[in-house]
Amino acid sequence: xxxxxxxxxHVSVSEGALxxxxxxxxxxxxxxxxxxxxxxxxGLQLLLKYTSAATLVKGINGFEAExxxxxxxxxxxxxxxxxxxxxxxxxxxxxxxxxxxxxxxxTKLSVKP
Amino acid sequence: GAVVSQHPSRVxxxxxTSVKIECRSLDFQATTMFxxxxxxxxxxxxMATSNEGSKATYEQGVEKDKFLINHASLxxxxxxxxxxxxxxxxxYICSARPQAYHTEAFFGQGTRLTVV
Numbered sequence: 001x002x003x004x005x006x007x008x009x010h011v012s013v014s015e016g017a018l019x020x021x022x023x024x025x026x027x028x029x030x031x032x033x034x035x036x037x038x039x040x041x042x043g044l045q046l047l048l049k050y051t052s053a054a055t056l057v058k059g060i061n062g063f064e065a066e067x068x069x070x071x072x073x074x075x076x077x078x079x080x081x082x083x084x085x086x087x088x089x090x091x092x093x094x095x096x097x098x099x100x101x102x103x104x105x106x107t108k109l110s111v112k113p
Numbered sequence: 114g115a116v117v118s119q120h121p122s123r124v125x126x127x128x129x130t131s132v133k134i135e136c137r138s139l140d141f142q143a144t145t146m147f148x149x150x151x152x153x154x155x156x157x158x159x160m161a162t163s164n165e166g167s168k169a170t171y172e173q174g175v176e177k178d179k180f181l182i183n184h185a186s187l188x189x190x191x192x193x194x195x196x197x198x199x200x201x202x203x204x205y206i207c208s209a210r211p212q213a214y215h216t217e218a219f220f221g222q223g224t225r226l227t228v229v
Contacts, residue, residue, distance in 0.1 A: 036220075043119065043206050043220035044157075090156065100147065101208070101218055105156045 002027045002093050006104035014112045019078040021107045023065075023091035026072065033074045034092040034101065035065055044090065050074060061085070086111045115141045117209050119221025126197055126228055134192045134224045136207030142187035143209035147218065148180075151204040160205075163190040197228040 007022040025031055032051050036044040048059025055067040065076045074091060091104040116139040126132050136146055144165045149157040161182050162170045169182035179201075181193040190209075194201055204225050208218040 034217075041122075041204075041223065041225060043117075043222040044208075045220070046217055049217060100159055100162065102159075103156045108154075 002031065002095055002102050004091050004093050004102055004104035006089075006091050006107050008107055009105065010108045010110065012110040012112060013081045015083055016080050019063075019076070019081045019085065019109065021076040021089050021091075021109065023074045023076065023104060024072050025074060025091075025093045027093055027095070029095055032094045033065075033067060034094070035059065035063070035074075035076050036090045036092060036103075037061075038088045038090065038106075040087075047076070047089075081109075081111045083111050083113065085109060115139075115209075115211060115219045117207065117219045117221045119207055119224055121224060122222055123225045124227070126226070128198055128228055129196055131193055131195045132197055132226060134194075134205055134207075134226075136190045136192070136209070136221050138188045138209045138211075138219070141209075141211040143190075143211060144187060146184060146190040146207055146209040148182060148190075148192050149206045149208070151206060151223075153204075157206060160192075165190075194226065197226070199228045202226055202228045 003026045005024045034049045035047040038044050047063050048057045050067045058064045063078045088106050090106045092101040094101050118137045120135045146163040148160045151157045160175045163182045163184040165184045171177045184190040206223040208220045210218050
């Protein structure tokens with residue numbers, strides 16, 4: 001079975017500071033991993049994805065994530081936070097390209113001026 | 114990227130009535146669409162997988178007679194909440210994967226259902 005654990009339901013950073021959102025996964029097969037962002041009352045937008053190619057994945061809006069098999073992690077980072085980054089972030093795993101997405105519980109990112 | 118349109122974005126209905134939510138893939142064909150439910154401050158929970166031309170596959174604990182899913186074409190899936198009750202109030206989101214080999218699922222903008 002597959003699962004995702006996001007450590008920290010709420011992360012608060014100052015504008016310009018490093019953003020680090022943690023995600024650990026469990027999968028019996030090589031996973032496909034995703035990070036999505038959700039703004040209030042909206043659907044999900046894909047930030048980036050790992051599909052067994054490069055372990056360091058660059059996404060939109062300056063975000064990137066590194067797949068570390070030894071640590072079963074796929075943490076999301078951004079060097080410098082902007083106010084517009086304030087949103088809910090979800091890590092997700094799927095079994096192959098056509099599997100269902102299993103979501104973590106989400107991490108709400110707040111950015112202080 | 115591909116666009117998934119969900120309608121309506123917000124609906125208020127009376128207890129006992131039914132509500133239909135549409136999910137359309139605008140620029141691609143999707144043999145499979147997914148319906149999720151999201152409670153306040155919680156994650157997305159998969160309700161069912163909608164397959165074009167066949168019956169939907171429901172997750173454990175989801176009442177298929179209450180949440181009717183129809184996937185009549187490669188670009189449209191509908192979710193009907195029948196005999197709605199206040200506890201059905203939630204945020205419902207659909208997603209779709211393009212028919213061809215593709216690793217990314219595209220999401221609709223969600224529907225906020227409030228049952229009064």
